[in-house]
Amino acid sequence: MRIDDFKDWLQSRYNSRAKMNTAYCTVCNTYMQNWKQQLERHCKTPKHKAAFEENVLSSKQKKLMEGFTGQSLDRKVVESEVRLCTLIGEQNLTFSFVDPLVPTVHQNYCSITKKFFNCIINYFSIHPGVGSYLGQTLKERVKGKHLGVVIDETTDLSVQSQLGVVLQYFDIDEFCQSQELLDLTNCHDKTAEGLAKAITDLLKEHEIDKEMVVGFCADTTNSMFGSRHSVSKLLTDEIPHILCVKCSCHSIHLCSHYASLKLPKTIEDVVRGICTHFSRSPKTRELYAKFQRLMDCEDHVFVSPGQTRWLTMEYAVNRVLEQYEALNEYFFELCKTDPTVNHDVMVTALEDPVTKIYLEFLQYALKLFNDFNTLLQSEMPLLHTVKQEVQDLIRNCANNFIEGNYVDDIDPLILDPFKTEMYLPLHEVYLGKIALANFWITSIQEMQSRFKFDDPVFTLTEMLVPANARKKTPSSLANLFLRFPSLRKICDAVNADEEWRSQSKLNPELFGCKNAEEMSQLSVEKYWPIIMHLEIPNLNSPRRRFPNLSKCVALLFCLPASNVVCERLFSTLKLIKTDRRTRLHGDSVSSLMRIKGFLKNQKKSASDVIFPEDLINHALKIKANAVIGSKEASLPVNRTVAISVQIVDQIDVD
Numbered sequence: 001m002r003i004d005d006f007k008d009w010l011q012s013r014y015n016s017r018a019k020m021n022t023a024y025c026t027v028c029n030t031y032m033q034n035w036k037q038q039l040e041r042h043c044k045t046p047k048h049k050a051a052f053e054e055n056v057l058s059s060k061q062k063k064l065m066e067g068f069t070g071q072s073l074d075r076k077v078v079e080s081e082v083r084l085c086t087l088i089g090e091q092n093l094t095f096s097f098v099d100p101l102v103p104t105v106h107q108n109y110c111s112i113t114k115k116f117f118n119c120i121i122n123y124f125s126i127h128p129g130v131g132s133y134l135g136q137t138l139k140e141r142v143k144g145k146h147l148g149v150v151i152d153e154t155t156d157l158s159v160q161s162q163l164g165v166v167l168q169y170f171d172i173d174e175f176c177q178s179q180e181l182l183d184l185t186n187c188h189d190k191t192a193e194g195l196a197k198a199i200t201d202l203l204k205e206h207e208i209d210k211e212m213v214v215g216f217c218a219d220t221t222n223s224m225f226g227s228r229h230s231v232s233k234l235l236t237d238e239i240p241h242i243l244c245v246k247c248s249c250h251s252i253h254l255c256s257h258y259a260s261l262k263l264p265k266t267i268e269d270v271v272r273g274i275c276t277h278f279s280r281s282p283k284t285r286e287l288y289a290k291f292q293r294l295m296d297c298e299d300h301v302f303v304s305p306g307q308t309r310w311l312t313m314e315y316a317v318n319r320v321l322e323q324y325e326a327l328n329e330y331f332f333e334l335c336k337t338d339p340t341v342n343h344d345v346m347v348t349a350l351e352d353p354v355t356k357i358y359l360e361f362l363q364y365a366l367k368l369f370n371d372f373n374t375l376l377q378s379e380m381p382l383l384h385t386v387k388q389e390v391q392d393l394i395r396n397c398a399n400n401f402i403e404g405n406y407v408d409d410i411d412p413l414i415l416d417p418f419k420t421e422m423y424l425p426l427h428e429v430y431l432g433k434i435a436l437a438n439f440w441i442t443s444i445q446e447m448q449s450r451f452k453f454d455d456p457v458f459t460l461t462e463m464l465v466p467a468n469a470r471k472k473t474p475s476s477l478a479n480l481f482l483r484f485p486s487l488r489k490i491c492d493a494v495n496a497d498e499e500w501r502s503q504s505k506l507n508p509e510l511f512g513c514k515n516a517e518e519m520s521q522l523s524v525e526k527y528w529p530i531i532m533h534l535e536i537p538n539l540n541s542p543r544r545r546f547p548n549l550s551k552c553v554a555l556l557f558c559l560p561a562s563n564v565v566c567e568r569l570f571s572t573l574k575l576i577k578t579d580r581r582t583r584l585h586g587d588s589v590s591s592l593m594r595i596k597g598f599l600k601n602q603k604k605s606a607s608d609v610i611f612p613e614d615l616i617n618h619a620l621k622i623k624a625n626a627v628i629g630s631k632e633a634s635l636p637v638n639r640t641v642a643i644s645v646q647i648v649d650q651i652d653v654d
Contacts, residue, residue, distance in 0.1 A: 006039055009052060027051040078619045079611060087606040089595030092575050095588075138167075138180060139207045144490055145169040146555040147208070148215030149199060150179075151231075152566035153187055156573060158582040163187035163195065164566045164573075165202055168215070170381065170557040172550050175529040177381050177557060179565050181597055182206065184573070184590050192223050196234035211486045215243050217560035219250045220450070241484050243457050247563045248376045248386055251450045253311055256369045259443035260313075263436075267358045270349045271316050273342065274327060275304040288330050295326040311373055314366035321359050324350070361436055368396055369443075377564045380525065381557035384461035390451045397444050401429045401437045413448055417441040456483055461556050466527040467520040472504050480552060487555060496548035503531055503546060510534070528553055572596055 013024035015031045023032040023039060028051050032038050042048055088097065148168040155161055165182040183202050188194070203210050216235055218224040224231050225246055232244035260268070278285055279302070292299055302319050306312040320327065331346045349355050372393055376382060394412035406422040407415065418441070423429075429437055460480050462468050477500050481493045511530055513519045532550040535542040544550065576592050577584055602609050 005043060009043075009048075009055075010039065027055045075616060075620060079616055082611060082615065082619060083606060083609075086595055086599065086609065089592045090599055090606045092592075094581065138182070141180065142167060142169055142208065142212075146212050146214045146484075146486070146490075146558050148217065148558050148560040149182075149213055150217045150560050150563045150565050151195070151199065152219060152563050152570070153190070154570045154573070156577050156582075157579060158577065161187040161190065162570075162573070163198055164569045165199060166565050166569060167208075168558055168560050168565065170554040172532050172554050175525075175532060177379060178601060179379075179597070181569065181590065181593050182208075184569070184586065184593065186586065190223070192226070192230050192234060195223065196231045196238070199231075199235070200238060210239055211489070213239055213242060214484055214486065214555060215245065215559040217245045217247055217563050219563060220246045220254065241486065243455060243559055245383070245560060246450070248451075249373050249562045249564055252369055252372050252376075252447075255443050255446035255450060256311055256366065258446050259365075259439045262438040262442050263358060263362075266349060267355065267362070268313070270346065270355060271313065271320055271359075272305060273346060274320055275302045275316055277346075278302050279304055288326070291326045291330045291333075292323065295323075295329065297323045297326045311366060311370050313362065314370050317359055317362045317366065321356070321363060324356060324359075361439075365439065365443075368393060376562050379565075381559075381561075383458075383559045383561040384464045384524070384556065386451070386561050387453050387458050387461075390447060390453075394444055394447055397440045397447075400440050413451075413453070415444065415448075417444045457556075457559070461559075464524055464528070464553065464556060466522040466524065469527065470504050470516065470519055472501060476500070477552060480555075484555060487552065491548040491551040496552050499546045499549035500552075503549065506531075506534075569593065 009025055009027045011024045011026055012021045013031070014020070015022040015024075018031075023034050024030070025032065025042065025048065028042075028048055032042055043052075084098075087093070088095070146169065150166045150168055152164050153161060154164070162184055163186075164184050167180045167182050169178055169180070170176075171178050183206075185198065185202070187198070189198070200210070203213070216232060218231065222230065225244070226233070235242055236244060278288065285301075289299065291297075300319060300322065303312075303315045305316040328347075328350045331343055331350060335343045335347050372389055375389065376386070391412040394415060395407055398407045398412070398415055398417065401424055402415075402417070402419075403422050403424060406419070423437075456479060460474070460483065463474060463477075477493070477496050481487050481496075487493075508515060508519050511519060511522060511527065513522070531546055532544070532553070534545045536545050572593055573589065576589055599605065599609060604610070
C-alpha cells in the first residue's frame with residue numbers, strides 16, 4: 001500500500017468469504033488476492049481506469065463543494081442517508097425501493113450525486129451493530145422521569161403473537177405526554193407469568209429503573225387484571241407503588257355491550273343485515289341509488305359495524321336512520337322481484353314502527369358512550385378526568401328513568417338503579433319502553449362494577465384541576481410522596497409543599513385573568529404550563545420557580561388512562577407488515593416504528609426534520625469504523641436498508 005501506483009485505491013479489508021484480510025479496491029469495490037502481479041493486472045483493466053478517473057473527478061468536486069458550503073461533504077452524505085431512511089419509514093416504502101433508485105440516479109444525475117448514492121449502498125450493506133446502543137439512548141431519554149407502562153397483544157399477518165410495550169412519560173419543557181416504544185417482541189408465553197416476566201426483562205435489558213415505573217395499563221382480560229393471579233398482581237408484587245389501571249376505552253365498550261343485550265336481538269340483526277346486503281355487490285348499490293334519488297337521500301355508503309367493538313354500531317345506526325324511508329321502499333320492491341326469507345324479514349322489520357323507535361334510542365344512547373370513548377382516546381393526560389367523566393355518564397343514564405333530585409343528591413358510584421320508588425312514571429321514561437329502562441339499569445351496574453376509584457391516587461389527581469389548586473386542595477402533598485416513594489429521588493418533599501402553597505397566591509394577571517372567578521374556569525392545559533415554565537429572574541441565568549412541584553405534577557400526568565397508544569401501535573404494524581412483507585425481521589419492524597414515533601414527536605416530516613448533531617456524529621463514527629477491516633465488517637449482510645433504518649432509533653431527544 002506504500003507503492004505510488006497502489007496507495008490511492010488499495011486497502012486491506014476483512015473478506016467474509018476468505019475469512020481473512022485481503023486486498024480491496026476502493027474505486028471498484030472488489031476484493032482481490034494479496035499478490036503484486038494480481039494488483040498490477042487489476043490497475044490496468046478498463047473498468048479500474050474509468051472508475052479511478054471518476055473518483056479523481058469526484059474528489060476535486062468534493063473539495064470545491066466543501067469550499068462553498070464550509071462543511072465536510074461526508075457529513076452531508078450521512079445526513080442525506082439518514083433522511084432517506086426516515087423517508088422509507090415515514091411512507092412505508094419497501095427496502096427494495098433503493099435497488100431501482102440507484103441506477104436511476106446514476107443514469108440521470110451528476111457524478112457527485114452518483115458518489116452519494118454509492119455511499120448509500122455501501123453504508124446500507126454494513127451492519128454497524130447498533131442494537132445494543134438503542135437501549136442506552138432510550139435510557140437517557142427517560143432518565144429522571146416517572147414512567148407509565150402500557151401493553152397489549154396482537155397477532156400480525158405472519159400469524160405471530162406480538163407483545164407491544166410502550167413507555168409513557170411527561171415532558172415538562174414541551175408540556176406534552178410522550179410515548180416511547182420499549183419493544184415489540186414475539187409473545188411465546190401468554191400466561192400472566194410470561195407476560196409479567198417479559199415486561200420486567202425488557203425494563204432490565206434497557207437499564208430502566210423499575211422504581212420510576214408508577215403506572216400500568218392494559219385491556220380488561222383476566223390474564224391482565226384477574227383478582228388472584230394476573231399481570232397486574234405480579235407487577236404489584238414486584239413494584240409495590242405501581243398504579244394498575246384498566247383501559248377505560250375497553251371498559252366502556254363492555255358496559256355498552258352488556259347493556260345492549262337487554263334490547264331485542266332483531267335490532268342489531270337488521271342493522272348488520274342491511275350493511276352486509278350492500279357490501280358485496282356493485283349492482284345492488286346501483287339499484288339502490290335510484291331509490292336514494294327518488295327519496296331525496298344523500299348518496300352515502302353504509303358503514304358496517306365492527307365485530308368486536310359494539311360502539312361502532314352508532315355509525316351504522318345513524319346511516320340506517322338517515323335513509324330509513326329509502327330502505328323501506330327498496331326492500332319492499334325487492335321482495336316482489338326476488339322473494340327470499342331474508343328480504344321478507346327486512347321488510348317486516350322496517351315496516352314495524354317499534355324498529356325505528358329502538359334505532360332512535362340507540363342513536364341517542366350510543367352517542368353518550370362514544371363521546372366518553374372519544375375523550376379517553378386523546379393523547380393528553382386524562383387520568384384526572386376519568387372519575388368525573390364516569391360520574392357524569394352515570395348521571396346522564398340515570399336521569400332517563402330516575403327522578404332528578406335523587407340522582408343529583410347521591411354519589412353516582414353508589415347510586416341504586418333498582419330503587420323503584422324513585423323511578424319516573426312510565427310515560428316520562430325516555431321512549432317509554434321497559435326494555436330501554438333495563439338498558440340504562442345494566443349500563444349503570446356495569447360502570448359501577450368496572451370503574452373502581454378506591455386508590456387514593458384518584459383523589460390526589462383532583463389537585464390538577466385549577467380550581468382545586470387555587471384552593472390548595474389538598475392542603476399538603478405529603479400523601480403523594482407516601483403513595484409514590486420514588487418521587488423523593490428527584491424532588492424535595494418540603495420544597496414541593498412550599499411551592500404548592502405559593503402557587504395559589506400568584507396574580508391572576510399572569511394567567512390572563514382578571515379575578516379569581518376567571519381563574520377557576522381555566523383548563524388544566526392552560527394553567528399548568530404557566531406554572532411549570534414560570535422563571536425567577538437571575539443575574540446569571542434564570543431558573544424555574546416551581547421545579548419540585550412541576551415534577552410532582554408530571555408524575556400524575558404520566559399515569560395512563562387507556563392503552564389506546566398500543567392500539568395505534570398495532571395499526572402502524574398493519575401498515576408496515578403487509579401481505580408482501582410478512583418476513584420482515586422484528587428489529588426492522590421496531591426500527592420503522594421508532595422512525596414514525598420520532599417524526600411524530602418532532603411534529604415534522606422526513607423532508608424538513610432537523611436531525612440532532614449526536615445522530616450525525618454517531619453515523620459518521622460508525623461509517624468511519626466500518627471502512628477498516630474490522631470484525632464489524634464481517635457481520636452477515638442480511639438486510640440492506642434495515643440496518644441504517646435502525647440508526648434513527650439512536651436519536652437523543654435532549
